[in-house]
Amino acid sequence: MNTPKIAAMVGLAASLFASSASVAAEFNFKLHHFLGPQTPSHLKTVAPWAEAIEEASNGRVDIEIYPSMSLGGTPPELVGQARDGVVDIVWTVNGYTAGLFPRTEVFELPFVHRNDPAATNLAMYDVFDAELRQEYQGLEVMFLHVHQGNxxxxxxxxxxxxxxxxxxxxxxxxxxxxxxxxxxxxxxxxxxxxxxxxxxxxxxxxxxxxxxxxxxxxxxxxxxxxxxxxxxxxxxxTLVFQMSMNKAKWDSLPEDIQQIFKDHSGREWLEQLGQVWIENDDEGIAQVVxxxxxxxxxxxxxxxxxxxxxxxxxxxxxxxxxxxxxxxxxxxxxxxxxxxxxxx
Incomplete structure (x- = not known):
């Protein structure tokens, strides 16, 4: 689906689903991702992150989440939607756009990532500015993370x-x-x-x-x-996921709002995410057994x-x-x- 069509769909969806809270907020964001609203990824990663930022902003920020590609397009188009400003924020898998993030791929490799998602999350955080940031032109990365592993x-x-x-x-x-x-x-x-x-x-x-x-x-x-x-x-x-914002949108935000996003996307959050994804895996194993x-x-x-x-x-x-x-x-x-x- 081309960008103008996606943009039209985004506009229609926003007009239909925008809440009174989003109208009242100073800073409104559309967050688009590919999984359903009842998946652990949505309930334990995407939604809690957005809610924490909204709460910390005292109502100045509203993040409307659109799961299941409900704003149109396919999962491989999410990075482009964020870069083009069709949506404000995306949560997606790096590998869906093969070849765009070759440096970050090193953390996906078997037996480089071992069995500890928190360790890999924090490792990517440590090397991001020096080694990885250059791959994310047009985006402001909120955080990168991995799942427990394949x-x-x-x-x-x-x-x-x-x-x-x-x-x-x-x-x-x-x-x-x-x-x-x-x-x-x-x-x-x-x-x-x-x-x-x-x-x-x-x-x-x-x-x-x-x-x-x-x-x-x-x-x-x-x-x-x-x-x-x-x-x-x-x-x-494993897989690397990114939560990224359109760079122009990010640059338009005042420093105090940017700081709220940073405060909820740093080391403490990445360590917490590692434990969340281990627990998610344990639940999946219990179900198959x-x-x-x-x-x-x-x-x-x-x-x-x-x-x-x-x-x-x-x-x-x-x-x-x-x-x-x-x-x-x-x-x-x-x-x-x-x-x-x-x-x-």
């Missing part, structure tokens, strides 16, 4: 070693996820997560790399029989076999980064060091 959810294939994955068609939302799948001898199928239940039920894909937290809202226990993760909750890579699915936790030797099989993914990212003029080896080491520091 578990492997299969329709009917029990997986305990890398060879068990060979030949499967596996859903992924990002190019680092696609590289992970290819390294395991499987075929990546790109799609946003809302399309996954139908793809699984129709066997368009045999499996998916997604966190466990999405299971309840998509009812994935009904389309899959096996859920697999590594030892000590080790996962097969209750449904009778087999939750497979690999032993350490099996997990080590996957780490060895996925080493080419790291090499591939370094090579791609180097071709783009990025010192991939140096950035990889900075990412690992920052994550390790917060893991300790």
């Amino acid at each position: 578990g492997l959810h299969t329709v009917d294939k029990e997986v305990r070693m890398p060879a068990d994955v060979e030949g499967l068609k596996i859903r992924t939302p990002s190019r680092t996820g696609a590289w992970t799948i290819e390294a395991l001898g499987a075929a990546p199928v790109a799609m946003p997560v809302p399309s996954l239940p139908q793809a699984l039920s129709k066997k368009t894909v045999d499996a998916a790399f997604v966190p466990f937290e999405i299971v309840p809202s998509l009812k994935l226990e009904q389309q899959t029989n096996y859920q697999i993760e590594g030892a000590d909750q080790m996962r097969f890579g 209750a449904a009778g699915n087999e939750h497979i936790v690999l032993d350490q030797a099996q997990t080590d076999a996957f780490e060895k099989a996925l080493e080419p993914v790291i090499t591939r990212w370094v090579d791609e980064a180097t071709k783009s003029g990025i010192d991939g080896e140096a950035l990889l080491q900075k990412a690992r060091d920052a994550i390790a520091a917060h893991s300790e």
Whole structure:
């Protein structure tokens, strides 16, 4: 959908749904995202963040949230909607716009992100200004975060070693996820997560790399029989999410309002988010077990076999980064060091 059409839809939606509170506020924002209003992501990440800022502003700020792409377009268009000022704020997955954020991708790589989302969140915060900010032209990033990490959810294939994955068609939302799948001898199928239940039920894909937290809202226990993760909750890579504002909108705000956004998007919030997403995953695991699915936790030797099989993914990212003029080896080491520091 082109930008003028999206803009028209935004205007219509705003006129229909704007609340009396938003009319009264000094600073009004439209926040657009791709997941439903009953998902943990909406209820425990997007909505609490917006509500905290509204409360801290004493009514000066109103943030209207539009979930489920209700303002039009598709998930890969969200970054463009924010950059173009079609909406004010977006919450989205970096990987939906492949290639736009190659530096930030380092934090998605399997066995770079380990099993602690708070550590990776804080690591990205630490290196953002020096290493990542340049990728976000036209945006003011409120915060970056990751989920707990990708578990492997299969329709009917029990997986305990890398060879068990060979030949499967596996859903992924990002190019680092696609590289992970290819390294395991499987075929990546790109799609946003809302399309996954139908793809699984129709066997368009045999499996998916997604966190466990999405299971309840998509009812994935009904389309899959096996859920697999590594030892000590080790996962097969992760996804980076961004909450970003249109840069011109940000620059138009007075310093005190900007400070409210900063105060609610910093270290304390990122650490809290890490714990929230761990708890979300625990709930998803409990649901698949209750449904009778087999939750497979690999032993350490099996997990080590996957780490060895996925080493080419790291090499591939370094090579791609180097071709783009990025010192991939140096950035990889900075990412690992920052994550390790917060893991300790």
